[in-house]
Amino acid sequence: MIHSLVLAALVVLLTLAGPRPGLGAGRDLVIGLGGDATSLNPVVATDGISYTVEWPIFDSLLELDASLNVKPLLAESWETSRDGLTYTFKLKKGVTWHDGKPFTARDVAFTFYSVLDPKVTTPHRAYFDALAGFPELTAKENPKKPEELSVRPIEVVDDHTVRFRLRYPSGSFLAVLVNPRAGIVPEHLLKGQDLNTAEFNRKPVGTGPFKLVEWRRAERVVLEANDKYHGGRPALNRVIFRIIPDAVVLLQELRSGGVDLMENPPLTEVARLKQTAGLRVLTADNTSYTYLGWRQDVAPFTDLRVRRALNHAVDVPSMIKEVLQGYAAPAAGQFPPSSWAYDPSFKPYPYDPAKAKTLLAEAGFKPGADGILTKDGKPFTFTIRHDVANQTVKDTAVIVQEYLKRVGVDARLEPLDWPTFVKKLFASEFEGIVVNWTNHHDPDPFAYTIWHSSQWKGRNFAHYKNPRVDELLESARRTAVVAERKKFYGEFSKVLMEDAPYVFLYFPQQVYVTRQGYEGFVALPTFGGIYQSLKVVRWTGK
Amino acid sequence: MRDGALARLLGHRRGLIGAGAVAVMLAAGVLAPVAAPYSYSSQSLTQRLRPPGRAHWLGTDGFGRDVLSRVMWGSRVSLQIGFAATALSLVVGTVLGGAAGYFGRGTDQAVMRAADAFLSVPALFLVLVVVALFGASLLNTALVIALVTWAPAARVVRAECLALRGRDFVQAARALGAGHARILGRHLLLNAVPVIIVQASLMLGQAILIESGLSYLGLGAQPPLPSWGNMVVEGRQFLASAWWVAAFPGLAIFVTVLGFNLFGDGLRDAFDPALRGAA
């Protein structure tokens, strides 16, 4: 009898014991991720989570400062030739790989030649379009090898000097040489291997502030500080990425101490999180943007009035306030507020449902019996496809549908899972879409690949075609002078806004929640901007 | 056996309660377009996450939509899929089970082996694969739920036909020269109707459970069309602050399934009082 009582008491006691403090509180940083990386090789791994985990492991030649200008990292200094076609980088001396071997210019050349190699699967290739010999090196049939070119795009001058040669002056060249898309990989470990499937991708070796200790798939990635880091040993002991796919669970872990940093909590919870003792919320602008888009070459979207009407129909500020809790900037075009190409004098179309209705009436639509507009007997109805897994995009689509309904447009939502959605997107199999897309902190290459009429098979899946826009984008590409580029992109933005090809909705901000006591986070206004500062984050306990 | 069944059914308390619950849910679904206080999609971003109160009897969800109206509309989706899946499943199960029970031997073996095969694959997993890959339309979902639920129905019908085929009236019909189809259709299956109906009631409950599980995983009716399952999953993120968003749709599922189970029990007892109290 007593025996079972004691047992029962024990069980009760054990059950009531509260949660324990997180592992290594203080000098470790535990980051919660919503999914696992696919591989840790910056040349081939191109999904968002892989970028995040790669960032502390690999350095790039340059990195960004708070205004998104480039500053030295592995490259100490550089010179540009007068004609803008040659860039000579002087590399930092004394840098070593995590395995102790010295870092040299040969690694730089190897990395970028790998990016250009058509056998390597990497979407980064397009960023280096300006390099000399690009068409020959990346040709589908009989691509040339670098040795066969008369002008070498990448030249190892000596152990610490590397030279790039371009075939046209490109203002965005420096901007693409930063993480997460341009980490440098070691030649001595990857030469002769198939980068797509190398064992290296699971056991990466970089020059970054942290090195890989352990990667347990779908569970965690453990990094530890690189004592020999050329920028000084990081203050943190270890960075541990925990993979927790469920957003609700991730939040619970943050609250109970199992996780110290997470990105993009459910926005409805942020207000409460801000008031929670022991937690801090950091926000920063971001370059990705969300828009309502449609096929440009399909009626009724071919009518400018219709496109403008749709722009007037959606109350973006209200949407941002209620659904995004204010954590977004309204979009008036392609370029986010943090971009130098951004022009604050552009205002988005104001919310004006009356005007929307007038424009639609002008375009020949009349309200039918059920309130839905019809023209020539056909109702104005179309399907909006979107990614089912992105909660914010889902919510946005639902609200957009509601606003459209109020002006008589019948939009049907068709959420698709990511693999199906992307496939249909790039095959241009859609009528309307609500999408959140990454962007680059430099206007090129995204502006070009999305809006140029030569890119219908690529990112211009909406089939936009405007000769004036083509002209402007080409001109902007071929000059390195910032003032000139700014002029071209300014004109481009103006034409685009007047043409209203999309309803540009908003630029969602990055929102991070972290434990009080960690200092040093700097969230750059670009993708994953906080991860660059991990090397300076330290625990002060305050 | 069927005489007096109706009387027994009407006197069966649990069965009546079940019937009542089902009737309420059915009515809610059928009458939703006219009886629901709000539209299922009308958002009011200033009325988000309000607790149950005068204006919104069951509260509002994350978009300010009325939970009661959405539960009523959700009834349509769940019941539609439930009935469609059950009907399909019963047709397949009855035909195959009847054939197995009547013809025996080879046919029986074949059908039973097939049933075994379908029973070894975890239902939800197979449904998940098909629906995730091919989209969650009414037809797809009903089809695939039917695929995983026909086997128990076939078993039951087979057992009934096995028992019945040795009976006198079957021998008599054979002697009179009736063909197989006639015997099967007219005599055996007709007598198996009670068993089939009981099975139907239970299968409806199961179909609704599977469908709501699918919705929970994101594979059911898509927003803004409400289904009970996707309402529960939307409400999960607000569990601590607004429990009603997840609680009420789940309650609806529970009441409906319970209703079908109770009703099924009542039917079973009514048709065969010898089994009364046995289930």
Add this chain to the structure above:
Amino acid sequence: MTDLRSYLLRRLGFAALMLVGVSLILFVIMQLAPGGPEAVLIGGEFSAEAAAQIRARLGLDRPIAVQYVTWASAAVRGDLGRSFKTGDPVARLIADRLGPTLQLTGAALLFAVVVAVPLGVLAAVRRGTTWDTLGSAFSLFGVSFPSFWLGIMLILLFSEAVPWLPPSGLAEYGHESDVVSRVRHAILPTLTLGLIQMAAVMRFTRSSLLEALRQDYVRTARAKGLADGRVVWRHALRNALIPVVTVIGLSLPTLVGGAVLTETVFAWPGLGRLAVGAVFERDYPVIMGVNLVVAAVVITANLLTDLAYTVIDPRISYQ
């Protein structure tokens, strides 16, 4: 014993056939579906060129028949291929996740049987009394709950409303070998899965025991004056156990597959979640592998269940 041997051989042969059939159907379904793993692997920087390269590298540009035969011939040798997403051997992924799932379903089943069988017997024996009514009501309620909702309600009650139990995960982070932590984390998911199973088993136990008690031989025994207790426990229970074993056997696919929902609600790192994730990411080798393993487990369990029948009731022979 040749009876047993030929029976086993036949069953095993048939099992192999079933495994092939099920996997073939699944394979074809996956190939027919729109979209593929390349979208997930590339992420936001999608390009048709990269997509085509990846498909070629994964062997997805070969004819379906070739792909299936390659997979099947490797699977027979125990090589389930490598995950499209991570490149890890599928067998290892499954082995890692099998433990937590078996732990969960095993605990739930144990809980269900240990609680339900005595309760069912009690309800049958005390038929008509309050015990019976309560028990019936409880078991009826139990099979009507959607498992994911039950899980969420349990979390609401025991984790949010009062912070007694942890709401998710296998164990406290960093304390994976801590038994106390693991037990605490297992309580709510086990209850979720177990309560529903318990209801089903209880219902069945009660009805089958009642059926058994009504049999002629029981009445005869009673008439002969044998004490009630002995009648029940000796004869009736033995016969009643057969359907109970059936129900347990039948519930295996539900448990292993239906654990999918419970695992999702509680973020339990088991096979169910592995499967769900693989389906959403179009990770074909993982989907095929999990399906194969689960089907094999279930078929084996069925076989064992059937063999168990012969032990319980010698009248049943190997037909």
